[in-house]
């Protein structure tokens with residue numbers, strides 16, 4: 001028998017007024033897989049992430065995570081079930097330190113939570129130390145430990161993206177959603193990001209990746225879903241997607257070079 005999917009998206013639709021941002025989109029993600037969602041600007045990729053992570057509620061359709069229906073549940077509840085995400089437009093607390101930003105991501109797992117932590121109640125101190133330690137380990141993992149004490153707002157964009165990943169990891173997710181993690185990164189940073197993504201997968205994490213950098217996508221993803229104007233137009237392994245006539249047509253006039261990854265593999 002085939003392994004049950006970790007995430008199952010079934011016939012999900014959402015309209016903003018008259019604009020159909022997503023229409024009857026269905027796909028599944030196997031445990032331990034890296035699946036990429038691609039598509040031209042406005043295709044509905046970020047909207048799909050908002051639906052999975054509880055930031056938006058679908059008009060129709062079901063989203064099942066580990067056997068539980070999660071569509072329409074609030075974001076904090078979805079997070080506590082084990083889904084973490086990063087944002088296309090980085091969302092950090094600029095005035096908090098790099099370490100504190102990660103500690104915020106950790107707090108969902110603790111008894112004390114943010115309020116009593118802020119009040120420095122004595123019985124939370126040991127917990128606070130454990131959170132700090134764990135958050136620091138997440139920073140070490142993404143290579144930001146040396147920046148721990150700096151205000152997050154001072155980081156260049158490439159490092160902010162890594163910090164968002166560290167914050168997401170601090171909640172010990174089962175499924176990680178990355179929305180354009182390579183956007184604004186130079187080539188060396190993008191290559192390191194690719195290694196990081198593969199390391200996470202090797203550690204057992206399941207990843208959904210929205211990305212415009214096709215070389216990175218083709219390198220790390222086993223499966224690709226293609227959205228265009230809110231509809232799923234293709235799904236399959238990278239090599240099949242690169243040759244798919246409808247995908248090529250959808251990208252006509254954009255700067256996507258469909259053969260980029262093939263060259264890099266050679």
Ligand SMILES: Nc1ncnc2c1ncn2[C@@H]1O[C@H](COP(=O)(O)OP(=O)(O)OP(=O)(O)O)[C@@H](O)[C@H]1O
Nearest residue numbers: 016019021039040041042043044045046047048088
């Ligand atoms: N809150 C909103 N209100 C109205 N329309 C919206 C809203 N959010 C998204 N849209 C529209 O829905 C469509 C899908 O947007 P979405 O952000 O999901 O696209 P995307 O695939 O992530 O694009 P990009 O690659 O540019 O990030 C677009 O036409 C967008 O303008």
Ligand SMILES: [Mg+2]
Nearest residue numbers: 045046047088
């Ligand atoms: Mg987007």
